[in-house]
Structures are given as C-alpha cells and as structure tokens.
Amino acid sequence: MVRGGIKAHFAKSDEALLPLLARLHNGTLPTEPLLGLSLASIRGFVVRQPFPRRLSDDELRAITAPVLYLVGGATPIVDAERAADRARRLIPKVEVDVLPGAGHALPIERPAEVEARVVHFVTTADA
Numbered sequence: 001m002v003r004g005g006i007k008a009h010f011a012k013s014d015e016a017l018l019p020l021l022a023r024l025h026n027g028t029l030p031t032e033p034l035l036g037l038s039l040a041s042i043r044g045f046v047v048r049q050p051f052p053r054r055l056s057d058d059e060l061r062a063i064t065a066p067v068l069y070l071v072g073g074a075t076p077i078v079d080a081e082r083a084a085d086r087a088r089r090l091i092p093k094v095e096v097d098v099l100p101g102a103g104h105a106l107p108i109e110r111p112a113e114v115e116a117r118v119v120h121f122v123t124t125a126d127a
Contacts, residue, residue, distance in 0.1 A: 014039045023076050026103025034108065060090035066125035067094045070117060072102030072109070095121060 021038055022029050030038055069087045071080045084096045097117055099110055107114050 014043075017042055024104045026072065026074050026101070026105075026109060030105075030108060057090055060087070061092070063091050063093075065093070066121070067091050068118065068121040068125075069094055069096045070106055070114060071096075071098055072104060072106055073098045073100040074102060075104045077104050093125075 017039060018029060021035075021042065025038075029035055067087070069084065069091075071078065071083060073080045080098050084098050087094050087096050099106060099113060102109050
C-alpha cells in the first residue's frame with residue numbers, strides 16, 4: 001500500500017495512475033463516472049492523521065462490540081485469508097466474510113453482496 005501511495009504522490013499524469021487504480025479495483029479499471037472520481041480522489045487525497053497501526057492481539061481481544069469484517073479475497077492491500085483467520089481467532093463477536101475474487105473496492109465491485117451482508121449484520125448483530 002505504501003508503494004501505491006508513493007506512486008500516486010509522484011505520478012505526473014492520470015495515465016500514470018491507471019495501473020495503481022486497476023490494481024485496487026481487482027485488475028480492471030472502473031468505468032466512468034467512477035474512473036474520473038477515483039482519479040480525482042487519488043490526486044486530492046491528503047493524509048491528515050497518522051497512518052493506522054496494526055492492532056495488537058490484546059487490543060483485538062478487547063473489542064466487545066459486534067464486528068463485521070468483509071474483505072476481498074484478491075485485495076492487494078492485505079493477505080485476506082490470514083487477516084480473516086486472525087480476526088476470527090481474536091475478536092470475540094466477529095463475523096468474517098472473504099469474498100473470493102473481489103479486490104479492494106468491495107462496495108463498488110460487489111455492491112449487492114456488501115449491502116446484503118451489512119443489512120443482515122445490523123439487523124441480527126444484537127439478537
């Protein structure tokens with residue numbers, strides 16, 4: 001992820017950002033208007049807070065709220081199966097779904113699946 005962020009910072013043109021954007025979108029570029037919006041967001045993104053750090057095992061064990069963790073099986077950001085296993089092992093009330101073949105942009109790539117999972121989770125989490 002850091003390499004992509006560095007590339008986005010130094011890229012001189014939108015065309016130079018297309019490989020990064022394709023990688024984030026599971027190997028394909030989004031269509032317009034999402035392509036233009038994605039390029040604009042990469043160009044205009046400014047980190048205004050520290051980069052998030054990885055939570056320790058104890059910090060994950062201490063989470064008491066119900067958690068839904070959705071991750072694309074093909075995301076270039078994390079090892080999806082490893083992250084899913086860690087969440088299942090450490091977070092007491094976690095529901096984990098790895099969406100096979102999905103990349104980093106789950107709500108864009110798989111909107112119906114994400115919507116269905118979120119709606120199911122929020123209607124059943126406290127049951």
